[in-house]
Amino acid sequence: MKQQQQSAGMTCEMAQRLIALAAMTGSDPQPASETATAWAGSPRSAESAHPEPYGDAHHEPFRETRLSAGFPEAGLSGSELSELTQLNKQLSDDALFCALLVDPTLAEPAPGSMPHPGEAAASYDLGALARPEGEALAAHLATCRSCQAELAATTAFFRALAHEAGPEPSATLLARSRMRLDASLDSCECSGFWARLSQQVSFTAGRLRAAPALSSAILLAGVIAGAYGGYKAGQSAHTAEEVRYLLAPPTPEVPSVVADVSAVARDPETGMVEIRYDRLVPDVLTAPADDPSIRELLMAATENGTDPQVRNASVNLLSGNCAGVTLCGTVPVRNALLNVLATDRTPRCGARRWPASSHLSRRTWKYAMRCWPR
Amino acid sequence: MSAADAFRLPSIALPASRASAKAAPAQTLADEASRAAEIMLIREAQAGSRAAFDALVRQYDQAILRLALRLTGSEQDAQDIHQEAFLKAYRYLGNFRFECSFYTWIYRIATNLCLDHLRRRKSRREEQAVVLDGRGEELDLLGNVSDDRSGANPARELDRKVLGEKIQEALGRLTPRERMVFELKHYQGLKLRAIGEMLQTTEETAKNTLFRATRKLRLQLAEMHG
Structure with missing residues (x-):
């Protein structure tokens, strides 16, 4: 706050010198109506016009003061003009206090502090200022020389801009633009289905x-x-799987994964078959020859490629069972036996004749017994 | 009056007007009627009426053309922006949901096009100190400004011309956004709230931009004569 006051004081000194220099220009007073136009910013301003001058005793200082903002004037020497210009620039740079005349948002007052009356002055340019605010501003301006100078400079600046109002589009240009636009609109495919769909999207x-x-x-x-x-679909699939599992017929207990069958033997007295096989650890199963578990193990044993005895024993037992029992009619046993025959590399060309008791057909037997390799 | 006269101190003026306050209700009614008529026009145009759209165009195209001409300084570019703005408006009129006035909406389209143009030109560094007409010839901006004070005084005419050129040069040094806010406020006479809506920003931001632009212009004009 103290700094602000110092700034304001310095500004006021500069402003006094500025006004003194400006007063030397000695021009005629401006009509109030022109001022109003300048404040509005544009001679054709539609929304921010300030039709009535606020002419009372408070504003006498402004009528008496003349300010040049850097343009040569007959009443000033070159050095004075230079000083005037410099002061005007410094004022623009340093006068935070009075710059509020142009924009009240420049400085944010501390919470609870009294806003500077200059804040209201910005509304002159913004086109909305209530009467009480105007009176308060006028009272402040009557005593604050720096604000007077800033207001003067700002007003003069806008007056200068009002001279450069810019070009109004000529009637020819407007007509030409309208014709171009009409032609474009005629050829524009803006109302088709795809255009409307694109618009909607x-x-x-x-x-x-x-x-x-x-x-x-x-x-x-x-x-x-x-x-x-996803949760419901998964739950439904899980339930269906559970139901299918519960309704499925019980499967016979067979050794699960058999890695290898190491020995097959049959007790001639009891007819029981003993098979030594390996899962994770070696195991032994003893059961009748027609037991499903034995049959599964025998089929696994036919694939034993390292020990021909095991393979031959399993083939014999499987084919022997087939001879007396109908179990070998099942596809897996048949396939296992055929696989053994097909892969048997033992040369036995013309060794035997087809035994009529064989469960294999003559053709299959001959195929199995043919010389291999030739 | 010379160019320097422009910087002389005038007397103060306030916008408050008791007379205008009395006339306010009648004005409000007229505004409401006008707005209702415009809403009907927009609805008809949204329904596909080309005539209604043409009527809307006639209401605003001169202001759009003026803005584009001032900002681009070229009749050709101004025509392009004018055409593109209304074509866009026609194409996307179905999306207009009356959340703002049609005036703000069409100005928003036009200001965006102008800003794009200014940014492109800034990046190409093709700043033009003079305004070109449709045939590419130099256009005398100040020649179009009516002057009831000059009294055919050649010296004053020259001062005005010099001042105008310097103002144009200073305006050309502003950023596209500052230039846009300044133009809309100062030359189009729009309120800061409307400018904020058009540029899709807040009134406070528009005010700050206006202040920066004003300050820059004052400094630049002072420097030119310093």
């Missing part, structure tokens, strides 16, 4: 962009719905 996208909360909610709802749907 862009509009929807625009709405979503403009409403991030709504977009997030829609996305979240989609994620939740997807997760719930």
Whole structure:
């Protein structure tokens, strides 16, 4: 605050010198109506016109003061003009206090502090100033030379700009532009289905962009719905699997994964078959020859490529069972035996004739017994 | 009156007007009627009426053309912006949801096009100190300004011309956004709230931009004569 006061004091000194220099120009007073136009900013301003001058005793200082903002004037020497210009520039740079005349948002007053009356002056330019505010401002301006100078400089600046109002589009240019636009609109494919669809899509996208909360909610709802749907589908599949498992007929107990069958033996007295096989650890199963577990193990044993005895024993038992029991009619046993025959590399060309008791057909037997390799 | 006269101190003026306050209700009614008519026009145009759209164009195209001409300094560019702005408006009129006035909406389209143009030109460093007409010939901006004070005084005419050129040069040094805010406020006479809406920013931001632009212009004009 102290700094602000110092700044204001310095500004007032500069402003006094500035006004003194400006007073030497000695020009005629300006009509109030022109001032109003200058404040409005534009001679054709539609919304910010200030039609009535506020001419009372408070404003005498302004009528008496003349200010040049850097343009040569007959009443000033070169050095004075230079000083005037410099002061005007410094005033623009340093006069934070009075710059509020142009824009009240430049300085933010401390909370609870009294705003500078200059804040209201900005409303002159902004086109809205209530009467009491104007009176308060006028009272302040009557005593504050720096604000007077700043107001003068700002007003003069806008007056200068009002001289350069810029070009009004000529009637020819306007007519030409309208003709071009009409032609473009005639050839514009803006009302077709795709155009309207594109509009709709862009509009929807625009709405979503403009409403991030709504977009997030829609996305979240989609994620939740997807997760719930997936959960329900998984639950349904799990239930169906459970039902299928419960309704399925019980499978016979067979050794699960058999790595290898190491020995096959049959007790001639009891007819029991003993098979030594390996799972994770070696195991032994003893059961009748027609037991399903034995049959499974025998089929596994036919694939034993390292010990021909085991393979031959398993083939014999399987084919022997087939001779007396109908179990070998099952496809797996048949396939296992055929596989053994097909892969048997033992040369036995013409060794035997087809035994009529064989469960294999003559053709199959001959195929199995043919010389291999030739 | 010379160019320096422009910087002389005038007397103060206030906008408050008791007379205008009395006339306010009638003005308000007229505004409401005008707005209702415009809403009907927009709805008809949204329904596909080309005539209604043409009527809307006629209401605003001169202001848009003036803005584009001032900002671009070229009749050709101004025509392009004018055409592009209304084509866009026609194409996207279905998206207009009356959340702001049509005036603000069409100005927003035009200001965006102008800003794009200014930025492109700034990046190409093709600043033009003179205004070109449709045939590419130099256009005398000040020649279009009516002057009831000069009294055919050649010296004053020259001063005005020099001043105008310097103002144009100073305006050309502003950033595109500062230039836009200054033009809309000072030459188009719009309120800062409307400018904020058009530029899709707040009134406070528009005010700050206007202040920066004003300050820069004052300094630059002072430097030119310093």
